[in-house]
Each structure stands twice: as structure tokens, then as C-alpha cells.
Amino acid sequence: MRTVLMVAEKPSLAQSIAKILSRGNMSSRKGLNGACSVHEYTGSFLGQSAHFKMTSVCGHVMTLDFIGKYNSWDKVDPAELFSKAPTEKKEANPKLTMVKFLQVEGRGCDCIVLWLDCDKEGENICFEVLDAVLPVMNKPRGTERTIYRAKFSSITDTDICNAMNHLGEPNRNEALSVDARQELDLRIGCAFTRFQTKYFQGKYGNLDSSLISFGPCQTPTLGFCVERHDKIQSFKPETYWVLQAKVNPEKENSLTLDWDRVRVFDREVAQMFLNITKMAKEAKVESVSKKEKVKQRPLALNTVEMLRVASAALGMGPQHAMQIAERLYTQGYISYPRTETTHYPENFDLKGCLRQQANNPYWAETVKALLSEGINRPRKGHDAGDHPPITPMRAATEAELGGDGWRLYEYITRHFIATVSADCKYLQTTISFSIGPERFTCVGKVVTSPGFTEIMPWHSIPLEESLPHCEKGDLFPIGEIKLLEKQTSPPDYLTEAELITLMEKHGIGTDASIPVHINNICQRNYVTVESGRKLKPTNLGIVLVHGYYKIDAELVLPTIRSAVEKQLNLIALGKANYHQVLEHTLDIFKRKFHYFVDSIAGMDELMEVSFSPLAATGKPLSRCGKCHRFMKYIQAKPSRLHCSHCDDTYSLPQNGTIKLYKELRCPLDDFELVLWSSGSRGKSYPLCPYCYNHPPFRDMKKGMGCNECTHPTCQHSLSMLGIGQCVECENGVLVLDSTSGPKWKMACNKCNVVVHFFENAHKVRVSPDTCDLCEAALVDVDFNKAKSPLPGDETQHSGCVFCDPVFQDLVELKHAAMRHPMHRGGQGKRQGRGRGKGRRPGGRLNPKKPKDKMAALAAYFV
Secondary structure, eight states: OEEEEEEESSHHHHHHHHHHHTTTOOEEEEOTTSSOEEEEEEEEETTEEEEEEEEEOOSOSEEEEEOGGGGOTTTSOGGGGGTTSOEEEEESOGGGOHHHHHHHHHTTOSEEEEEOOSSHHHHHHHHHHHHHHGGGSOOOSTTOOOEEEOOOSSOSHHHHHHHHHSOBOOOHHHHHHHHHHHHHHHHHHHHHHHHHHHHHHTTBSOOOOSOOOOOTTHHHHHHHHHHHHHHHHHOOOOEEEEEEEEEOSSSSOOEEEEETTOOBSOHHHHHHHHHHHHTOOEEEEEEEEEEEEEEOOOOOOOHHHHHHHHHHTTOOOHHHHHHHHHHHHHTTSBSOSOOOOOOOOTTOOHHHHHHTTTTOTTTHHHHHHHHHHOOOOOOOOOOOSSOOOOOBOSOOOHHHHOHHHHHHHHHHHHHHHHHTSOOEEEEEEEEEEEETTEEEEEEEEEEEEOGGGGTSGGGSOOOOOOOOOOOTTOEEEEEEEEEEEEEOOOOOOOBHHHHHHHHHHHTOSOTTTHHHHHHHHHHTTSEEEETTTEEEEOHHHHHHHHHHHHHOGGGTSHHHHHHHHHHHHHHHTTOSOHHHHHHHHHHHHHHHHHHHHHTHHHHHHHHHHHSOBGGGSSEEEEEOTTTOSEEEEEOSSSOEEEETTTTEEEEOOSSSEEEEEEEEEOTTTOOEEEEEEOOTTSOEEEEOHHHHHSOSSTTOOTTOOGGGOOOSSOTTSHHHHEEEEOSSSSSOEEEEETTOTTSOEEEESSSSEEEEEOTTEEEEEEEEEEOTTTOOEEEEEEEOSTTOOSGGGOOEEEEOTTTOTTTGGGEEEEEOOOOOGGGOSOOSOOOOSTTOTTSSTTOOSSOOOOTTHHHHHHHHHO
16 A cells, blocks of 8 residues: 655644545644644545545745855855855754654655645745655655645635645746745845944944845835835925805705816916806706716735735734735635635636525625526636635634634625626716806716625715706706815825735735735834824835935835846746846846945935934943943844944843843953843843853853853853753753842743742852752752741751752742743753853763653653
């Protein structure tokens, strides 16, 4: 019996697909990485019985990055990133050990069926999976085919079974186009970002952005927002005048008429027209026309239109809307949400999708009427050849989906029903009047057939006062004629919906990446989202775009990126050579980069006007070890210390508070120590600003505080305050926080484990002695006499935090409320178990713990 491995893009999809193909008769188990499950069942594959193993990845398996040394901002010239710097594929999420997991499951399999999402990114992940699995699979016999690709657009029984019966092959060209985009964005983005971030953060203190990033798509996106801002700023309002007339066909009602000239910009001319018309006493009907008009039903829904409506009507940001749509898709409620197509294929089961909605109380009547009277074929839209338009695939209730999920699903469903409904028809009556020599018009609309507006009431024709019945030559008394003075108004800031339209029009990004680019410019503090989801550029965003315009407008205009996107699409279609496109584009941007570097003074002039130099920002905090003058603490992101006398800047840990640490100094460089804290429920540790940026010992890395310093005698170092190995992560050491009294705690110097102990103790010190059982350092504790928990009014006790029965009830494990990526587990290999090397001269290196000690500790804390 052959073994067939099947791989989907997400664990939830793997489960849904396996359930459908096995008809619910499958066994499931967790994979070795804990994130992905494996669903096994027996069935038939290409006419032979086979054992199926269905599993998944979690998005991309690999990511592109520069090799180690080129990731250093300080040691590498950004210009080298365009061609010299070699790249490599690394695991996208090393913690998931996805490659190892795929190899374990793929070993001994005969065939592989790829169920990745059917878009370019999905094709790219297909080849990442194949690179991991093919070396361990059974070798094919002769010319036997072993790699299959399933093409599907929704998670329904029909679609999945149909995909299984019509397996194809993965598309190498589409995967290459994604590789090309990744490499271009990495090389171009990193080079520009590193250069301008280092240049401007070294000069200005109040930029309030931790990264001055550049992106081939992100920057033109910002350009659109700033262009609109510039139009608003340069707008000069003009005064104009409008002639408004009212006639009284019946005694009660008056009818307001629109002037055919619309408006004039000269006051005296307007006054002349007013004087002429005032001489007339009656308005004469010159013509009455009636036309039947049609308001077309919408085209089928694609990604860009869904994102536009989500932002404009539902108040959801594009990134958030896309996440919700993906969740609805993986749960089987809607078809694939990433599509450029607005045209249903001829064989699409529209009636089947409509029947699913026949029992929903919100639209049951409309749906039943459509099914009995017959549906209208949707309008012919654009067929991009990817997926069918976004369609509801099964019925849902508000209780099932809740909140934003339901609101998006409801819109998708109403839009779908509208595409198969009739057009809205209405009768438009236009009456033309003359008052003296001037012409005026009045228009009225009466709906004759509401059509799709029943299900999309926000598109309905507004109810207007009905026009009087009249014929040519009728005369009506004039109620009043007056001159209205008005002013032209500036355009408003771009809304997300308008920005999405501009990005689509100019070919910036794809339906999948548009939300990411918009989210990026918000995250970088280049724009802020105002009420009504309007995007208002910040000072930094405006200065950057003006600077690009001043140096090289093509860096911010959509033209060059649009041309690159066309080339990438040609790679996907097999009409352009991957290497040639990559080389040509990188060569263009390399030249632009050199010109940008040479001309940076142009952007700097604009920066000087808007931002303060480092020396003029911040407040004095701690003394520099070189000149012994006060350094200034700059709080704006990224927070840092700056010595204006030495002209040196020292980066600090982010997302916490920084204060002076008792005016104590580092024994190595004489810099005053500062204390970083993430709050009362989090961690805190002292650090030397110089050592934090220039590690003093070989086993230390940049960005380490005193709680990781291996200085053998400094009273703040790991060597003096380390207690024992962390109970959760491999490389961490629990270090006493000597500033935390009277609510004493020790915290892991790698992960977010915090151990609270000895509350209200007067003093807690780390002893030079170690525990015989677990080799952790002993602690000496002095309690207040009034609050001592020790037996017999004792106030002092020395023992092991982990093993001493006296301390057992006084220790409590918690997780710090961390807000900071600095504290991810395991920053490189450090001392062994317990306090390990560097504890003190003559101390044992890497003492081994009893094997079950970790389990005992974990059980103890739980």
C-alpha cells in the first residue's frame, strides 16, 4: 500500500480537508512541533488503495535573509547589500522546527499532494515543502510521478473532492516571481532603511520612530497620503455665488430649482443675473422629459473591493479585515478571500450557494423569491485567472461568528445576493424652467423596480419629494429668488478606501500585500488613522516624502514600482527570466541608492526645519564615563542616551522606563548605571550604557544588561546575583532583582519568568554557598521581627529557594507582563546549569543537575 503525504497551509485547513476526504473517518495526533497535527486515514489514490497522512505548515516554511555578518548594521556598508551580500533561506519560525517536522512525516512516503493556498505565495510554499520533504521520500520507480498539486477555491465537499480528482502540478514560475519579490524587497528595503535610520537618528532626537524605513511599495503608498496633504495645504478657497429660485406649484409646497449655470465667481455678474430674474413674476415650464434609468447591480466581489468596503462602511482597517476574511475562509464560511477576479466561471454553482442562504431571517424572503423567479446571471467582470470572486459557501448566524466576523460575512453575503438580483430601475423626470432669460432645472426620481437595492439598502435611490404634474408652457408663481455666497473647499485627507483604490490603479502591491503596506506606514508613525479612517501624514512622513521628491522623485512615485510589478508578473507567466529581472532592477536601485547617499544633505535641510538636533532634546539623566558630564535621556522612540560633549549615542532597552540607578558606576568604564523596568508586574534590571552597546566580555552580546554580565566581582553582575537555572527556558538564569524589596523577586535573564518571594523581608542576599541537591546558590534572608514567617520568632534564615522546606510557602512563580522583543527566550548559549561559570574563581564549571530536577521544579511551582 502506498503512503501519500498531503500538506495544507494552516493546521485548521488540514483538519477540514482531511475530514472531507476521509468522510470523518480519520485518526489524529499532534506533530513533533506541537503546532501542527497529522490526520491519517485509508482510501484510494489514483485507483490504488493508499494510506494518507494529512498535515500542514504554518504559512511560509522559509524566509530570506542575509548571511550572519551582513546583519550587522555597524560593520556593513548598506551599499554592499545590493549585490555583494549573499542571502540564504532560513526557517521562518525556528521554534516550530517545521523542516524537521516535515521530514519526520515525509520519511518513507511515496507521493506528496500539495494543498497550499492557490495563489503565488502558495506556489512558493509548495517548493519550500518539496525542498524539505523530497530528500527523505521513497525514490520514484522509473518515470513514475510523485508530486501533485490540488487546486481549490473553497473548503466545501464539492470543491475539495473535485480538486482531489483533478490533481495538477505546482507552478515553478509563480514561485520564482515570489522569490524575486522577496529578494528585491529585502535588498532595496534594508539598504535604504539602514542608511537613513543611522543617518537621521544620529542627528535628531524627536523623530519618534524606532526605524526610518524605506520600502519599494511602502514609500509610494506613503507618497499618495502626503500628496493629498500637500493639496490640502496649498489649497486657497475661492468665493462663488449661486442663484437659487423657489417656485410654488401648489400653495403649501415649494420647489427648489437648480441654476443651469451652476455658479459664477464674479459678484457683480451674479448680482446682474439676480436683478434680471427678479423682474420676472412667474416661472415658465420649457420642457418636461421622462426617462427610465437603470442602476446596475454590483460586479462580483474581489479582495480590493472587500477591503474598500470594510474600511469605508464597516470601519475595519485592511489588515484586520483580511485576518477576519482568512478566518472565515479556513472555517469554510466563504471562498478564498484573495482574488482579483470579478467574473464567475460558467460552471459555478450560483444556485447552490444561494440555496444555502434560504433560511437566514435577514434575507430569506429575497433569496426564496430569487430561487422561485429565477436568478439573473451576474455581470461580466474581469477574469484574472486566479480564484472565483469571494462568495459565501455556507449559512451562518450572528451567534456563530459574532462581532466583526459576522459584519464582514453579512456584507459578503448581501453582495453575493445582489450580484444575482435584478438591476434597480427608476423613472427620472426632468422639468426645465425659464425665469426671464435664465434657465433652471428640477429633477425627480421614482423607483419602479428596486431590484438589488432591497438586499443592499444603502445603494437605494433616495426618496425625494414628488414633482408636480405639469406640461410645457405652464406657469408657476415664483416664491423667492436669492443669491447664495459659498466657498470652494479643499479635498479631505485620503481614506483607507481611497488609498486602496489608488494603489490598485497604479499597481502598487498585490491584493494580498496592500493591507500590509498600509499597516506598515501606520506602524512606522508615518501616518495616523483619524476618525472616518482618514490617513493623516505625520511630520516625519511629510518630511521623508518631500526629501525623496527633492533628491529622486522616482523613489516615491508609483511608476517605477508599477514597472517592477509588471516584470514580476511576467516571471509568473514564464515570459521573463528571473535572474535578468532581478539583476536589472537591483542595478537601477543601486545607482539610485548611491545618488541618494551623495544627495542626502537635501533631505537633511528639510529635517533641520522640522526636528531638533540630539543635543537639544532630552533631559540630563546619568554621567558619561568618558567626560563625566551628564548625558541626556531621549524618551522619543527609539529611547537612547546622548552625550553632547563626546557626541556619542547609546541605545537602551525599549518599551519600559529608564531611571538613574542610585548613582552607582560600572567598575569597567565608570559610566553611571541606569535601571530599566517594564512595570511593577514585570522585570527590571540595571545596565551600564557603555557595556550594553559595547559588550566587555567575549561571551556577551550587544544588548545585555548587568543581569547577563559575567564580570566576576561586580556586585550587580550575574556572577554575584544569579541564583539558579530558569525553570522554563534552557539558557536562562534566575537573577535576584536587588531593587525589588520589600516585594522581592528574581527574574529570568532570558524569558519572562518572574519568581516572587520573601515579601516584606528586610534584606535578601545571594550567598557564595550552593545547594547540595540542585547546586543553585543559597540565599540569606532577614525578616522584620513583626512579620517574620519563620518558626520561633526567628528573623534570619539561609537556604535554597527551590529545596528548603522553610522557604516552600514563600515562593510564587509568575510571568512578567513583557512588552519587548528583547526578552525572547535564548539569546545564544550562556553558562551551563545553576550559576555556572563566572560565579567565582575556583567555582565548578557547568555543574550537572539530577536528571529529573527540572520536572521536580516545574511540578513544585505549579
